[in-house]
Amino acid sequence: MEREVDVVVIGGGPVGENVADRARAAGLEVVLVEHELLGGECTNWACVPSKTLLRSSAVLRAAKRVPGAAEAITGELDVAAVLRRRDYWVSDWKDDGDVEWLAGIGAELERGHGRLDGPHRVIVERPDGTELTLVARHAVAVAPGSDPVVPPIDGLADSRPWTSRDATSVKHVPERLAIIGGGVVAVEMATAYAGLGADVTVLARSGLLGAMEPFAGEAVARGLEGLGASVRLGVEPVKVERNDADEVVVTLGDGSTVTADEVLVATGRKPRTEALGIDTVGLEPGAWLDVDDTMLVQGLPDGEGAGWLYAVGDVNHRALLTHQGKYQARATGDVIAARALGRPVDAAPWGAHVATADHSAVPNVVFSEPECASVGLTARAAERAGRSVRVADVDLGAVSGAGILADGYEGHARLVVDTELGTVVGATFVGQDVAELVQAATIAIVGEVSVDRLWHAVPAFPTVSEVWLRLLEALGRPSAVDVKTVETEEPAETEETAA
């Protein structure tokens, strides 16, 4: 069966849903193809369940840092209640709510596996074995997301390793969990499982959270150890075996071993483009899809036509984050509609139809112990990019608001300022409950607010946001008069002396 529609979206994760939403808002006819659960990885196996698994123990730790509240804690974490709350938030892995929402925006859902079949054409392999060919008049947007990478470590694939899906959908918390990797999934799951009472060992080949400022990973290593986890840095797993006692034994490069009940592999992601039919338009299966700022796929061979294939979200590898993918999706849905309806396309930087912020202002919150939140460039990345920068560092624990939030508050904040532009280009906050601090930094970067003007953005007392004032003080007040200079200079003429 063959059918023409305006727009076909492959993948009904948060990103595909948002493309559909914007294209529908402009009145285009949209069919969304999903072969698993609407809501995708984020809603069902990633952001949402991982954050619910983390939250209860984070609340307990926060309460324990406040005298009066601490004394009121007389019991242990209720693991079964945590898992029930997780189940509630993932709707018991049913997508009825999203199905209803999709119908509400007037988009059609086609259940099945979607694959390209040449320009503008998508074949849907339905669960009942039948096939439907959709021909897109205007555009096909692919938003299939990404899968975990299982590295070729001897025996790993055969040892029934956990990937992030197993970790977030757990029914019984293992006594011992080994985690291979030192990135975001590794530290969040280490925090979650240590909080749930497991004996956690993190095996990282370098430091933790390598994409962030170095103090972030160092604080998280200390934080995890404070939770009783073992953090082994600079180690290389070379062999993994599941033994007769159903234990997993990880052998490291130095010959030592770590024994656990489960091993979680958290070593990055690969694009879901193996079975997407992209070879039918001259692209390489299994590759990330390169796009321009309107998410139009680049590199289609001559003759395939341009302007019909978009790749949005994880699959384009610009930023593997739900919020950033949804940001791309809003621009994509709108630009598809503008191009289809012959309306002006606003593709200049920061225009309505481009995802400019992907290049300079991607906020990132890691819900580890302690939390780490960053946006923009690290000092190292700014230097590598040849930018002339100043860095301001502040002990977050010295801010009154943080001290009141928790006794013994430990944290750190850094601003990276471009000295030529006079604006913030990067910010990192590490400490309890810093997640909400990052949006102010994102606004400063996107708005290109000058550091001088930031002095007028007064943080309320006594909030943790007062760290902004401390950071500005570390940079120095622009019009401050240096005492030594005043002493050696002639007194300036005042109204009184002039009179």
Ligand SMILES: Cc1cc2nc3c(=O)[nH]c(=O)nc-3n(C[C@H](O)[C@H](O)[C@H](O)COP(=O)(O)OP(=O)(O)OC[C@H]3O[C@@H](n4cnc5c(N)ncnc54)[C@H](O)[C@@H]3O)c2cc1C
């Ligand atoms: C453990 C973990 C925790 C995370 N936590 C966070 C977080 O806290 N915050 C954050 O911003 N990001 C987080 N992320 C990243 C986030 O999950 C992804 O960036 C986000 O899900 C990407 O959205 P997407 O729509 O591009 O892909 P997905 O969410 O993967 O959705 C893709 C959809 O496409 C469907 N699909 C794929 N191929 C086809 C096909 N051929 N035919 C039909 N359907 C298809 C899939 O079934 C899926 O439903 C986390 C990731 C992990 C692994």
Ligand SMILES: NC(=O)c1ccc[n+]([C@@H]2O[C@H](COP(=O)([O-])OP(=O)(O)OC[C@H]3O[C@@H](n4cnc5c(N)ncnc54)[C@H](O)[C@@H]3O)[C@@H](O)[C@H]2O)c1
């Ligand atoms: N809170 C959030 O926003 C959140 C949470 C989880 C995941 N995510 C997203 O999901 C993505 C994937 O997370 P991730 O942790 O899987 O990837 P990652 O890129 O953050 O970390 C991968 C880690 O695995 C290590 N590694 C890679 N290959 C290895 C090998 N062969 N042997 C040993 N170690 C190896 C790397 O050194 C690194 O420490 C992230 O990029 C992030 O954007 C976001």
